[in-house]
Amino acid sequence: MPRIRLTVEYDGTNYSGWQRQENAVSVQQRLEEALYKLLREDTRVTGASRTDAGVHALGQTVHFDTASRIPPEKYAFALNTMLPDDIRVRASTAAADDFHARFHAKGKIYRYMMFNSPHASALFRNSHAHVMNPLDAALMDAEAQAMIGTHDFKAFAASGSVAKDTVRTIYACRVARSGDEVMLLVHGGGFLYNMVRILAGTLIQVGCGKLERGAIERALEGRSRLSLGITAPPHGLTLMRVFYEDDTDEAEACFDGILNRFSR
Amino acid sequence: MPRIRLTVEYDGTNYSGWQRQENAVSVQQRLEEALYKLLREDTRVTGASRTDAGVHALGQTVHFDTASRIPPEKYAFALNTMLPDDIRVRASTAAADDFHARFHAKGKIYRYMMFNSPHASALFRNSHAHVMNPLDAALMDAEAQAMIGTHDFKAFAASGSVAKDTVRTIYACRVARSGDEVMLLVHGGGFLYNMVRILAGTLIQVGCGKLERGAIERALEGRSRLSLGITAPPHGLTLMRVFYEDDTDEAEACFDGILNRFSR
Numbered sequence: 001m002p003r004i005r006l007t008v009e010y011d012g013t014n015y016s017g018w019q020r021q022e023n024a025v026s027v028q029q030r031l032e033e034a035l036y037k038l039l040r041e042d043t044r045v046t047g048a049s050r051t052d053a054g055v056h057a058l059g060q061t062v063h064f065d066t067a068s069r070i071p072p073e074k075y076a077f078a079l080n081t082m083l084p085d086d087i088r089v090r091a092s093t094a095a096a097d098d099f100h101a102r103f104h105a106k107g108k109i110y111r112y113m114m115f116n117s118p119h120a121s122a123l124f125r126n127s128h129a130h131v132m133n134p135l136d137a138a139l140m141d142a143e144a145q146a147m148i149g150t151h152d153f154k155a156f157a158a159s160g161s162v163a164k165d166t167v168r169t170i171y172a173c174r175v176a177r178s179g180d181e182v183m184l185l186v187h188g189g190g191f192l193y194n195m196v197r198i199l200a201g202t203l204i205q206v207g208c209g210k211l212e213r214g215a216i217e218r219a220l221e222g223r224s225r226l227s228l229g230i231t232a233p234p235h236g237l238t239l240m241r242v243f244y245e246d247d248t249d250e251a252e253a254c255f256d257g258i259l260n261r262f263s264r
Numbered sequence: 265m266p267r268i269r270l271t272v273e274y275d276g277t278n279y280s281g282w283q284r285q286e287n288a289v290s291v292q293q294r295l296e297e298a299l300y301k302l303l304r305e306d307t308r309v310t311g312a313s314r315t316d317a318g319v320h321a322l323g324q325t326v327h328f329d330t331a332s333r334i335p336p337e338k339y340a341f342a343l344n345t346m347l348p349d350d351i352r353v354r355a356s357t358a359a360a361d362d363f364h365a366r367f368h369a370k371g372k373i374y375r376y377m378m379f380n381s382p383h384a385s386a387l388f389r390n391s392h393a394h395v396m397n398p399l400d401a402a403l404m405d406a407e408a409q410a411m412i413g414t415h416d417f418k419a420f421a422a423s424g425s426v427a428k429d430t431v432r433t434i435y436a437c438r439v440a441r442s443g444d445e446v447m448l449l450v451h452g453g454g455f456l457y458n459m460v461r462i463l464a465g466t467l468i469q470v471g472c473g474k475l476e477r478g479a480i481e482r483a484l485e486g487r488s489r490l491s492l493g494i495t496a497p498p499h500g501l502t503l504m505r506v507f508y509e510d511d512t513d514e515a516e517a518c519f520d521g522i523l524n525r526f527s528r
């Protein structure tokens with residue numbers, strides 16, 4: 001059966017996360033329901049990242065197999081007529097028969113947004129974590145550089161996490177400010193469960209002086225969660241893009257583009 | 265009684281607009297309810313702009329009178345504990361006894377956001393109007409310059425509008441693009457009902473070639489609504505700021521700041 005690849009954007013606010021589960025509505029379920037309406041066949045979709053409840057995506061990558069002869073590029077338009085308006089298919093293409101959205105992912109870019117002001121924002125309430133204490137974004141950016149490289153990120157694993165291999169590679173990690181908004185942008189080969197939210201929580205505490213500079217380096221050396229900050233709330237997090245090529249030029253250009261559009 | 269001035273941000277998605285009305289929840293009603301909870305006295309608030317259903321504000325300006333001796337700057341924090349999270353008071357200060365949020369306004373900046381892509385956006389669904397046809401933002405920006413100056417804007421008055429004096433002054437009007445986003449930013453001394461949305465609808469049609477360049481100039485000369493575009497949907501519109509001083513330097517700096525942060 002031909003395999004189709006989708007790029008999916010969603011607002012995670014009203015979902016229990018990406019993955020299908022009992023008694024709660026997930027993004028995966030809504031996509032599979034839309035495919036059933038379109039194709040009249042039960043279709044299972046696989047996503048690159050199992051984002052949590054409240055977490056958003058601009059570039060979740062998804063694959064599924066179908067016997068339908070609908071031209072691959074038509075799925076985006078057709079599915080968008082069936083989906084709720086907080087889930088949009090942004091692109092659809094033919095994929096190689098062995099393409100796997102999760103297992104073949106070579107890298108991902110995540111963004112974590114903070115709104116740094118004494119008062120919370122109404123318009124950003126579902127997209128930015130509110131931080132009342134003034135944040136030193138330059139200090140956070142400097143601290144974030146300790147993430148770069150291949151490390152055992154055991155300290156960044158959520159308690160109760162089952163991951164055995166906690167070694168991951170981070171290619172780029174930057175913090176920037178634009179007015180009241182502070183953005184954390186991170187590009188890695190892979191991420192542990194809650195890793196970006198633990199990183200965001202740690203950088204917030206370093207940025208407002210509640211954790212000392214060097215906290216990340218010490219935590220990586222000691223492989224200890226205890227010296228890091230709290231896990232930042234899910235709604236600040238967005239999966240921006242998933243990469244499937246070893247070529248890192250495209251990923252670097254994508255990362256720099258997001259950073260420059262935000263902070264120039 | 266002392267007069268208090270508030271700067272209010274809201275997401276207009278779930279409201280019938282600014283102004284109180286029967287059988288629908290308005291932003292004004294929610295603010296007055298919050299003031300009642302706080303002060304235990306019936307308090308009437310006056311807003312600078314009676315924004316429509318779905319229209320947002322980052323800087324709606326509001327005044328009210330109270331016998332309470334709460335320090336003026338404390339209202340923002342106190343009201344935010346009483347308000348729903350899609351309405352936030354961003355600042356509160358003491359106002360002159362004769363300060364009037366609506367009648368004393370000398371100028372306003374409005375922003376109209378478009379998402380220009382074949383597919384709609386999930387994350388921007390409540391903040392940007394979706395425009396499928398490719399928009400020439402430079403052409404829209406050139407067309408928008410016909411708005412500048414003092415004109416009879418009768419052509420921009422909503423049908424059935426009761427405004428007798430349709431002369432207004434527009435100080436600045438720009439269109440810019442950043443990726444898939446197109447922003448219209450307009451600063452004027454005052455606006456007719458639906459004026460910015462008629463302007464946005466007209467510029468969209470000029471930008472995708474459905475209306476000829478010069479449409480605004482011809483409409484102003486003929487004072488005719490017929491040669492302009494449709495009224496763009498409310499959810500793209502945000503009231504950014506209200507000005508009360510004759511000094512235009514502050515307004516110009518505010519306008520340029522919004523434009524530069526968006527399009528650099």
